Every structure is written in C-alpha cells, then in structure tokens.
Amino acid sequence: MHTLNVELGTRSYPILIDAGILGRPGVLDAQVAARDVLVVSNTTVAPLYLPALSVALRPRRLVAVILPDGEAHKTLANVARVLDVLVANRFGRDCAVLALGGGVVGDLAGFAAASYQRGVMFVQVPTTLLAQVDSAVGGKTGVNHPGGKNLIGAFHQPAAVVSDTHTLTTLPARELRAGLAEVIKYGLICDAALFAWLEAHLDALLAGEPAALAHVIRRSCEIKAAIVGRDEREQGERALLNLGHTFGHALEAATAYQEWLHGEAVGAGLAMAAAMSHACGYLSAADAARVRQLVERAGLVTHVASVGPAAMLEHMRIDKKVQGGRVRLVLLRGVGSAFMTDDYPQAALQETLAAHCGGAR
C-alpha cells in the first residue's frame, strides 16, 4: 500500500493507494471514525462496489443515497436530497459522509458533508481515474449551476482518501481517457519528466496496465498534495491546477453538462491553453503541438464542434477565475511551466477560440 499525506496542520489526512484495498480487512475501517455512515454513490458504481464497502464498514449503521450517473446530476437539488436523507435518519454531527464514485459523486457528497450541521466528517473512496488523480484530493467540493461549473460549494477536506486502483478495471474506456487529461495537466504545470513519461507510456495507460496506472496516480497525488499543502484556499499557486479548466468549464456549462465528461472538456481546454500560450508568444509552436498531440493520442478531442467562440467567451466570463471583470487564464511558458495572467491580447483569445470552437474546422 502506498501512503501519501496532505499536510494541512490539524486537517492533514492520508491518501491510501493500492489495488484491492477497498475490500482488505481493516483498511477502510481504520479511516472512518464514525458509527453512522451515509454512502453517496451512483447507479453505475454502487452495484459494483457498495457490497464490498458495506462489509468493510461493519458493524456501522450504513445508509446509501444512489444518484443517477453523470455531470448533469451534480446539482444543488441533489445535495438537498442527500441532506434530506441525513435528517430523515437522524444522523448527528458525529456521522460521516462517504463518497463512493467519481468526481461528480465526490464533489456533491463533499458539499453535503460540508453543509450538514455546518460540517461533518467526509471520506473519499474514488473509483475513477479522474477522481483518484485529482478531484478526490484537496477539499474542493461543490455543484454546478446552470450558469457555470462548480459555482456553488465549499472547501471541506476529507478525513481520508482511499483509492482502490482495482476499481479501474471496471472503468469504461471513455472515463479512463477523461482521467488522463488531468494527468497530462500535472505534467504541463510543473513536471516535464511526467509529461515525457506520458508520451512514452501512453499506450500502456490506455491498455489499463496496472503498474502504469499506479505510477501516474501516485505522481499526480504527490504533485497535488504538495500544492494543496502550500495553498489550501487557492490564494496563489493552487490556481495553476486550473490549467485548461476555464476553457473546459465554459464548454461544460455551454452544453448544459450533458455532452462532455469533465476530463474530456479539460483535454480540449489543455489544447486551447497551449494554443493561446503560443498565440501570446509564450510557448513554442513545437510545444503547443506536443500538447495537442498527446491529448489527441489519449483519445480526447481538441476541437469543439457544438459550441461557437461567442458562446465560449460568454461562459468563460462567469468562471470563478474572473477578477475585476477580467478572465484570468493559466498559460504555459513551456512544458512543465505554467503561470497565471489576466494580461493578454483579447485578439489572441478570440483567435484561439475561433480555431478550436464552432462548426467549421
């Protein structure tokens, strides 16, 4: 078992990574210090892993809320549904909420845990690559608003993240590819060696080779844990983790969270951020091409047919990265070197959107 720590003083917590730990006696049991546990999962994941989880958490009182699968269900209405179940079962402030699933389940369950009785214990059991490398770590919780991605939420750190890499054996290929977008992101932000490793080993990852997946999960968690430990509330450095996300969030919101997996939108967003970085003169054409090629080799599209440039810009303007009316963007100075700026030519942004969005290619 691989253990990492997110160092946040009294709110520090472990990330446990291994194949099969979900059903291994004692592991999960040791992380959930509560008698009453509400499990939040979805209709895809619950049939696969809720039985093993239930055994692992005996003899606690377990109640489950099973949501429909998909980003479109990450809503305040479903948070209210989780809260209703907590109240109906008379769960006290000493209960725990456990998320069993991907990023949608984790973000939503985490916000419910943050809001119930002003905050109860929260445990993440991510079952998708995207959640294991990114969304389950760091304490960002929340739901979407029709007007924008993750506009409603809270910072609420989990008490533990338990990542069973064996769950990736049941992960659909589309979800695996979406998760790879966030891994590519880590390489681009601060780890050129990881990016080169991905270029060399992408086929093994796409084939689901356990050793390759374990490597990128560990490395991604190391990077994220370190950044979150230095900047929990995104006052500075943590914002770099949003590389590709302002574009991606706009794409998700513009399609009503129905068409794109979050990771797919981030994949397209990475290509746009690289192209924009090149258009601004920060990134070489060769490096921008490397980004686009790796994203495309991961099976992710870099051109958006169904949303035009004007709609993209409209949705980017309500993103959380807007400050003083300016859309701040994370751009690249090179592979492994990201920075944030709101000082760029509007023409470069328009050119980038025109090249990547809309019917004609």
Place this chain on the structure above:
Amino acid sequence: MHTLNVELGTRSYPILIDAGILGRPGVLDAQVAARDVLVVSNTTVAPLYLPALSVALRPRRLVAVILPDGEAHKTLANVARVLDVLVANRFGRDCAVLALGGGVVGDLAGFAAASYQRGVMFVQVPTTLLAQVDSAVGGKTGVNHPGGKNLIGAFHQPAAVVSDTHTLTTLPARELRAGLAEVIKYGLICDAALFAWLEAHLDALLAGEPAALAHVIRRSCEIKAAIVGRDEREQGERALLNLGHTFGHALEAATAYQEWLHGEAVGAGLAMAAAMSHACGYLSAADAARVRQLVERAGLVTHVASVGPAAMLEHMRIDKKVQGGRVRLVLLRGVGSAFMTDDYPQAALQETLAAHCGGAR
C-alpha cells in the same frame, strides 16, 4: 462609535456599534472592499433602510434580493434564489454579500456568501436587537430544514458587523422582546452582573431607551466576541451559547417555524433549562424562579401550549447538539454559570417538558 474586535487571526473583524452609522458618510464604505455588492434583505426592512444603504455604498454596483419576512423563509430554496441572482448578475469571487435585516436574513445571506464560488466576502448590517446582540456575530450561517433548525449551514465569518442602533427605533415590540431573550442568556451563561442589571433596567429596555439598549448590545457583543475568539468552531466553550437553544430549536421545528420568533423560543427554552437545572439539583429554586420571572417580565412566555412533551423530545433528538445518540444540554449551576452535559436523569427532562409543554398548565 463603539468598536469591538472579534480576534480570529487572519479572519479577525470589527463590530461597529452606534446610532445612525448606517447613513454616516464613509463608515460602511470603508468596510465593504468590493465593487459588486449583493444586498439581501426582506420586505419589512428594505423599504426602511435600503435607500440609505444604497447611498452609503455609492458608486458600487448594488443588486438586491428582497425575501419575504420570517423564519419560515430561512430555507435552502431561498439560498438557491440568492445564488441564482449572483450568477445572473455575473458577480465574481471578488464580490460581497451584505445582509440587511435580522437573524433570518443574516444567516441565510451568510450561507449564500459561504457557498458562492466556495466563499465570498460577507458583511452584516443587523437591524434587529437579536441580530445585533447575537446572530450577526460569530460566523454561524445556515438555514432550517423541516426536520430541524439550522441543520444546513457553514461557518463563514463576516468581514465586518455594522450595527446601527437607530434601526431599533422602528423595531416592533415583539421583536425587541425576542432579542432580550439572547441578552438574558449572556447573563445566565457567564455574567451575573449583567443579569442583575437586566433585572434592574428591564423597563428601560422595553421602553426602547437608547442608552440602555446600547449598553446591552455592547456587553453582549463583548461576551460573544470573546467566546468566539477562543472557540470559533464550537469545540467546547462556544456550545454554552446554546443555553436554552436545544429546547427552543425543538419548539421552532415542531411548529414548522411559523409560530415562534427565534428569540421567543429561546426565552421559553431558558426557562426550561433553568427548571431542568433545578430538577437535576444544580440550580436553586430561587434562581430558577429568577430566570422564569425575568423572561416573563420581558414579555416572553415560558409555557408552550401548542407542542406536547413527546413532540418536543422527538425534535430535540435531531438537534446538532446530539452526540452518540445522547441529547447534550447546557444547564446552569447558578446565574452566570453554565455548563454542558449529557449526563442527567431522563426523568428530569421528562418532568421539565411535562411542566412547560402541552395543553394543560
């Protein structure tokens, strides 16, 4: 102008208290470091004070959400309404939410501010006695659930509390009496001198004498600021501020937040806590009688006709103070000396409820 500080490190903030400061040039202006401000108020308060507030905050962009008045409207649905307005107006993370009103408006607006973009600036402008002495200070925000009071919420400290005591001149007598319940509470918890002062000066307070009101607002804020500064997240001492509240919350929930003002329910709860303390042998009969008499002199009832003992007990069991299935209560060892316990005879609780609740008296 009287200024107090709530000392919470980087989240410290001032409480400004004076008659007429709402319209005094520069005062509010200096506290709201945002270009875009969403004012949350209600249909009673907005016509009285929103015009002056709007002038004080020029030239900021002001948008107002005016909610119906009353505890029954402190709901997640109304938080969603506030969030919709924030999104619709494209307010960024650098906006501020300002609560203009009593405890309902402050709690609800505060939770919206806590949840929008994972937390934006929040400013309290309390216009009721209860909000000025209690709910506007300390960062507890939230809304009610049909199953229980304040079950959904967050800790989110304001950037400032601006208490214009002149607003109390338009406060209905019923609201003034409700606010006095929380002032009596402070005396009972830790300040026997304040309690004795209230016994001596209650008539001046009920008559709305400005000097008397200013005195109790300052003293109440001093006590609360000190306790919150030592125990922001209610790990210990802060729980004493819930004296009378477990009874009171049950009363509010059992009547669907329609019949009782929060302070009225707390008034009845204080009498029940004192009676319970006497039934457990902690408090003398004379002191229990002093409590009941002061509450009744304040114009608050201490006997609840419309809710029976069984319904009260049922609702107390979902209160946030429940731990390990036991209802923890704040009790009194004397006037000015409160403590928390879950170790009391159930018979004493039943006897107390039977004596104070239900049709027969």
